[in-house]
Amino acid sequence: MTTNARQDRLTHPHTPRLASTITDAYSLEVSATAIAGLSAAAPAIMRGATIAIPYLPNQDDAARLAAACMVRKLGFAPMPHLSARRIGSLDALHAFVRRAVDEAGVERCLVIAGDPPSPIGPFPDSVSLIDTGVFERCGIRTIAVAGHPEGHPGMPASERWDVLKRKCRSIAERGMAPLIVTQFAFDADLVLTWLHALRARGIAHPVRVGVPGPAGVAVLARYAARCGVGACTAMLSKYGISLGKLLGTAGPDRFVDRLATGLTGAHGEVSLHFFPFGGIAQTVAWVEQYRARTAPHRAD
Secondary structure, eight states: HHHHHHHHHSTTTTTTTOOOTTTOOOEEEEOOGGGGHHHHHGGGSSSOOOOEEOOOOOHHHHHHHHHHHHHHHHOOOEEEEGGGGGGHHHHHHHHHHHHHHHHHOOOOOEOOOOSSSOSSSSSHHHHHHTSSHHHHHHHHEEEEEOOOTTOOOTTTTHHHHHHHHHHHHHHTTOOOOOEEEEEEOOOHHHHHHHHHHHHHTTSSSEEEEEEEEEEEHHHHHHHHHHHHHOOOOOHHHHTOTTTTTSSSOSSSSSHHHHHHOOOOOGOSSEEEEEEEEHHHHHHHOOOOOOHHGGEEEEEO
């Protein structure tokens, strides 16, 4: 395949993506307590890859900052989460972002409302964090916000679209680049439909689609329930999960295959964000195996 032919295939609005390229430039979700696993798997991960550090209630700012510093030391780009309702004050927000930039070279953050039903401080949602001006003043270049292809239990679809557009607009108006990172999903067709609706609404920013890494069926079902992912039995079955076989394991092969087949240039810039529920090493190994399986499609 010539360079021009390959480029046309990747950018023409109606041409499917190559399955072997969909895992290029993937990112990973890694908690502060899992940095040792990231360190062990680091040689197999592309240098400069984005590593998202979730804002978990049992970890303090010191732990998250230490994790971000270690991610940078390993040669990756840390992207700490900030949970609006868990931040007690504007000073606390500024102190964390300032230190993250100065000590870990952080250039991007992901902002979410968070799980608590009411805020402990002045920030009820992610928009209120963005609108403080703290991020651009501290030197943050990219702000990631959440997308929900399979729905959100606390917000109807029309409101979700309005909020997403507002967040992206505010980020761009403040001179930063919006990025959309979706909740992990099980139904690739729903993701493709959501991406089409996203672009139809004029939201053209890059998207990272959340993908569960290979893990035990029971583990995947538990995370889905905990995170409010709308994973019904039929949806899980499409992913390759049988709730009657909870002792088995499942990987994202079907999901990623279908996504790769369905994506075209019309869907815009789309990459993958892995949630390594079964372990970082297992997810990285799966990526390598998937690339090997689809490698013949790379041949010129």
